Amino acid sequence: MSTDHYALGPPARALLADLEVSVPTVLQRARLPERLLADGTLELTPAEYHAFWRALAEELDDPVLPITIARKLSAEVFDPPLFAAFCSPSLLVAAERLARYKRLVGPMRMVISGPTIELVWPESEQPPDELGLVELLFWVALARIATRYDVRPVGLTAPVAVSGAVADQYTQYVGVPIACEPRWSLTFSAADAERPFLTANERMWDYFEPELRRRLADLDQGTSTAELVRTALLKLLPAGSGTAAAVAGELAISVRTLQRRLHEESTGFQTVLRDTRESLARHYLTTSTMTAAEIAYLLGYDDTTSFYRAFHAWTGRTPEVARQSAGE
Numbered sequence: 001m002s003t004d005h006y007a008l009g010p011p012a013r014a015l016l017a018d019l020e021v022s023v024p025t026v027l028q029r030a031r032l033p034e035r036l037l038a039d040g041t042l043e044l045t046p047a048e049y050h051a052f053w054r055a056l057a058e059e060l061d062d063p064v065l066p067i068t069i070a071r072k073l074s075a076e077v078f079d080p081p082l083f084a085a086f087c088s089p090s091l092l093v094a095a096e097r098l099a100r101y102k103r104l105v106g107p108m109r110m111v112i113s114g115p116t117i118e119l120v121w122p123e124s125e126q127p128p129d130e131l132g133l134v135e136l137l138f139w140v141a142l143a144r145i146a147t148r149y150d151v152r153p154v155g156l157t158a159p160v161a162v163s164g165a166v167a168d169q170y171t172q173y174v175g176v177p178i179a180c181e182p183r184w185s186l187t188f189s190a191a192d193a194e195r196p197f198l199t200a201n202e203r204m205w206d207y208f209e210p211e212l213r214r215r216l217a218d219l220d221q222g223t224s225t226a227e228l229v230r231t232a233l234l235k236l237l238p239a240g241s242g243t244a245a246a247v248a249g250e251l252a253i254s255v256r257t258l259q260r261r262l263h264e265e266s267t268g269f270q271t272v273l274r275d276t277r278e279s280l281a282r283h284y285l286t287t288s289t290m291t292a293a294e295i296a297y298l299l300g301y302d303d304t305t306s307f308y309r310a311f312h313a314w315t316g317r318t319p320e321v322a323r324q325s326a327g328e
Helices: 010-018 023-030 046-062 065-072 080-087 091-105 129-147 164-174 200-221 225-239 242-252 255-264 269-287 292-298 304-315 321-327
Strands: 006-008 042-044 109-111 116-120 155-158 178-180 184-187
Touching: 006 046, 006 155, 010 023, 010 065, 010 129, 010 242, 023 046, 042 046, 042 255, 046 065, 065 129, 080 129, 080 200, 091 109, 091 116, 091 129, 091 200, 116 129, 116 242, 129 155, 129 164, 129 184, 225 242, 225 269, 225 292, 242 255, 255 269, 269 292, 269 304, 269 321, 292 304, 292 321, 304 321
Parallel strands: 155 178
Antiparallel strands: 006 042, 109 116, 116 184, 155 184
16 A cells, blocks of 8 residues: 555445445546446545545535434444554544554544644645545544444534534534634544543454554555565465465455556566466475475465476476486
């Protein structure tokens, strides 16, 4: 996941189903491929992601769409950021955790100042009003679900002008009127920010956090996609799962995104798979006494014959000759 793209995946499909909206119609409005949500998680540029939200708002024609979506929020749909938030002991801890890992799902930052949560988008990529308000109301809904208490913020600011009945509905849902200011922010009382979450589960958080840290480290270090694919294949090949779909699932991206990233690095999945298998085969032949059948299994081949053909195509020799040459 790159920091200049948004991740859109299964939770979005669940949301659209809950809203009873026609997916093809929304995608057509946004001028995005109709297969957008058909294959795992897709990375969208800010322009594409914002177009998706504008199209959704136009299709539903709901003047308080952010409130409607907030009321649909549920812990039943598994989404890593949502799950991490629900596992937290309090709203304050949930905000701090999501602020740390927010870069994994899009180019928007969270700034936590005590009980205040501020959302910061790149200056040239300000979100549609609906998206910005959804991101803010998410925290109101989260606090209420996790504490089973009618948590009401003490302040909400957004560069959005609402009036009349629409403004009244936001005030009624949030508890305070929206103050039209440049900042996207939400402030809770100190008591509500530290109110215990009944959904807290530190054991589950301890289980998922290492993976989030790994993904963040990959992002920071600029690890190439080809290298990430090789790492995934080392785990998947012995299980016979060395397919593009399996690797994409391991990396939490769609197959199309995987193929696009590899193409940008002037390579492809089959090339990386072939090179990984050849490297592993040479390693096993020169450092172990495993038979060709055992090596074929570890490389994810259905039978020894397939491995023999592949190895001969790589090296022009049989595995036995290669092993003998290495020994000599």
